[in-house]
Amino acid sequence: MDAKPHEFDRVIHERVRLGIVSALAANESLTFNELKKALDSTDGNLSVHARKLEDAGYIACTKTFEGRVPKTTYRLTGAGRRALQKYLDHMEALIHAMRAR
Amino acid sequence: MRSLRPQNETMADDRAGRESTLTGMHDHAMADLRFIRGTMERAGAFTAVPGWGGMAMGATALAAAAIASRQATSDAWLFTWLVEAAIAACIGGVTMARKARREQEQLWAGPGRKFAMAFLPALATGAVLTAALWQAGAMSLLPALWLLLYGTAVVAGGAFSVRIVPVLGACFWGFGAAALLAPGWKDAWLAAGFGAVHLVFGFLIARRHGG
Numbered sequence: 001m002d003a004k005p006h007e008f009d010r011v012i013h014e015r016v017r018l019g020i021v022s023a024l025a026a027n028e029s030l031t032f033n034e035l036k037k038a039l040d041s042t043d044g045n046l047s048v049h050a051r052k053l054e055d056a057g058y059i060a061c062t063k064t065f066e067g068r069v070p071k072t073t074y075r076l077t078g079a080g081r082r083a084l085q086k087y088l089d090h091m092e093a094l095i096h097a098m099r100a101r
Numbered sequence: 102m103r104s105l106r107p108q109n110e111t112m113a114d115d116r117a118g119r120e121s122t123l124t125g126m127h128d129h130a131m132a133d134l135r136f137i138r139g140t141m142e143r144a145g146a147f148t149a150v151p152g153w154g155g156m157a158m159g160a161t162a163l164a165a166a167a168i169a170s171r172q173a174t175s176d177a178w179l180f181t182w183l184v185e186a187a188i189a190a191c192i193g194g195v196t197m198a199r200k201a202r203r204e205q206e207q208l209w210a211g212p213g214r215k216f217a218m219a220f221l222p223a224l225a226t227g228a229v230l231t232a233a234l235w236q237a238g239a240m241s242l243l244p245a246l247w248l249l250l251y252g253t254a255v256v257a258g259g260a261f262s263v264r265i266v267p268v269l270g271a272c273f274w275g276f277g278a279a280a281l282l283a284p285g286w287k288d289a290w291l292a293a294g295f296g297a298v299h300l301v302f303g304f305l306i307a308r309r310h311g312g
Contacts, residue, residue, distance in 0.1 A: 015136070022137040023144035030144065038144035088137070091130040098127035 011056045012087050016041060016049040021084050024059060024076040032072040050074060058083055142211030147262045149206050149213065152307025154196025158189040159299030166292035175240050182243075182291070189295070200312055212261050220258030223250045244287040248277030248294045263310055269302040 012018055019039045024030060030038070036046050053059045058080030062073045076084075165185035172178040201208050209217070227250035234242055255270030276294035280287070 018133065018137065019140045022140040026141040026145035034144070038140065084137075088134070091134050094126055094130040095134075098124070 008090065009083055009087055011052060011058065012083050014049065016045060017053055018087075020046075020050060020053060020074070021058060021076065021080055024074060025081065025084055029062075029073050029075040032074070035074060053080065056083075145212045147206070147212035147216040147258075148204055148310060149197050149201035149208065150259075150262050150266050150306060150310070151193065151196035151200050151312070152303045152305070152310060153312055154192050154200075155299045155303025155306060157192045157196070157303075159296050159301075159303055161185060161188050161192065162295035162299060163292055163297075166288045166296060169291075170288040179235060179240060179243070182247075185295075204311065215261040216258045219260060220254045223254035223257060226250055227254075241284040241287065242281075244290045245277050245280035245284065248273050248280055248290065250277075251295075252277055263306075265302065265306060265309070269298065269306075272298045272302070 012021055016039060019041075020035060023035055023038045032046065032050075035041075035050075036043065039046065050059065050061070054061055056079075057077060059074050060077050062075075064071050064073070162185060165181055169178050169181040169185075172181055198208060200206075201213065207213050227247060230246055230250075231243060234240060234246065252270045252272070252274030255273060256267045257270075259266030259268075259270050273294050276290055276298065280290035280294075283290075
């Protein structure tokens with residue numbers, strides 16, 4: 001199989017967004033701060049990429065308050081899980097294709 | 102403008118270019134898979150804490166408390182609890198390994214390794230201090246020491262597990278602190294801590310977190 005770059009899911013292909021989706025695939029949900037720590041990212045960078053994933057319907061965001069402190073929690077949606085699976089399948093296919101050459 | 106280079110040379114260049122692109126894509130795919138695996142390991146929680154195993158440990162602790170309370174000497178009392186510790190460790194180890202295998206989780210990699218590295222030092226400290234207190238003849242402090250250090254181990258390991266696990270550790274710790282205030286009730290504290298707390302939380306973990 002010849003995998004072509006244009007077949008990659010552009011939403012998930014970016015490194016920080018791929019990290020967010022991967023981290024959420026390993027957990028039921030993660031708070032903004034937990035994600036920030038896991039990805040070693042900045043507030044601004046994480047916010048921007050999380051918003052893009054939210055807009056694509058790959059993650060869902062819940063905002064609550066713990067006392068007076070706002071708490072943002074993210075979880076992976078069904079569409080996000082399927083997108084990650086498809087991306088992984090694509091990567092594996094690419095590696096197999098190269099090994100078969 | 103037509104190229105003056107021979108046709109076979111141009112085709113060779115094209116082939117080399119395609120090979121280079123494919124090699125780049127292969128390397129990128131490998132790097133992506135490594136990144137995904139690393140991120141999942143860093144962010145993942147250790148979920149193989151055994152609920153049913155915890156309940157079995159609780160049951161054996163209640164039996165040990167009943168047996169230990171009937172011992173005539175403090176050495177026999179200590180021996181009873183050491184046997185119970187060995188039995189509980191076997192139950193915990195086997196049920197954790199089974200749950201990890203069922204959930205396709207590795208015990209000595211990623212979150213499992215972090216859990217172990219956080220969990221084991223407090224237990225090792227407990228073993229050393231048990232020997233020291235036995236030699237010093239201060240065995241009345243052992244129940245509090247065991248509960249406090251086991252609680253510390255579970256809280257520390259629980260930082261890499263599901264949220265109920267650190268709460269479980271805090272309960273052991275609480276009973277350990279209480280045991281310091283009334284050391285005479287040694288088997289009652291151990292029955293409440295290692296017995297009842299394991300039974301209750303084991304049931305909750307089993308129901309909510311897959312066995």
